[in-house]
Amino acid sequence: MPGEGFAKFLEEHYPPREWGLLTAESRPHEPELAKKLEAFTARGYETVMITDNMVGFCLLKKRVEGVFIYYRQIADDEALCQGGSLLMAVLAQELGISCCLFPTDFDPETESIPAELSFAGDVLATGGVKSYVPRVDKVPMSYISTVW
Numbered sequence: 384m385p386g387e388g389f390a391k392f393l394e395e396h397y398p399p400r401e402w403g404l405l406t407a408e409s410r411p412h413e414p415e416l417a418k419k420l421e422a423f424t425a426r427g428y429e430t431v432m433i434t435d436n437m438v439g440f441c442l443l444k445k446r447v448e449g450v451f452i453y454y455r456q457i458a459d460d461e462a463l464c465q466g467g468s469l470l471m472a473v474l475a476q477e478l479g480i481s482c483c484l485f486p487t488d489f490d491p492e493t494e495s496i497p498a499e500l501s502f503a504g505d506v507l508a509t510g511g512v513k514s515y516v517p518r519v520d521k522v523p524m525s526y527i528s529t530v531w
Contacts, residue, residue, distance in 0.1 A: 389451075389485055390422035392531065399427035405447060406430060407438050407471065438471060442478045450475040452522065453487035457530070461521040472526035481528040 393402070404423055423430045433441065441447050450471055454462040462468075462484055475482040 387422050389419070389453075389487075390426050390428075392485065393423070393428070394426050399429075403429040404431070405441055406432050407435050407467070435467060439474055442474050442480055445478075445480075447480055450480060450482045451485050452482065454484045454522075454530075455487065455519075457484075457524070460524045462524065462527065462530075464520050464522050466520050469520040469522050469526075472522045476526050482526055483529040483531060484522075484527050485531045 393399075393404075406420065420430055420432070442450075452462070452464050452468045452471060454464045454468075456463050464484075472482045474480075
């Protein structure tokens with residue numbers, strides 16, 4: 384089951400009776416994320432998906448004790464992570480919240496994108512406006528407190 388390794392790790396270090404999970408939406412990878420969330424709910428975690436613009440609010444209001452970001456590899460003092468990870472890491476550090484990396488075999492660069500989403504802007508933006516949605520972020524290790 385996708386997410387099983389991380390779910391097992393969480394269960395060992397952060398018992399579901401004591402912890403809940405907020406997970407940021409992960410467009411365009413929602414189908415993959417949904418599969419991973421099943422592993423958390425099966426272990427008894429209260430799991431809530433929040434929009435990406437709620438991440439900053441939750442961090443600011445200290446409703447989060449730690450941020451976990453999946454990484455694919457580490458090279459040249461940077462972690463290759465899914466798009467949006469750099470913003471989360473910067474916000475966490477600015478607000479004094481630990482940001483941890485956890486390995487994944489999910490590769491956002493090769494994962495298929497659902498047909499209703501587009502990186503060219505034809506669906507995400509209208510009226511000839513182009514959009515840019517990066518598949519990956521390079522997160523400097525200076526933002527990371529722990530690598531698992």
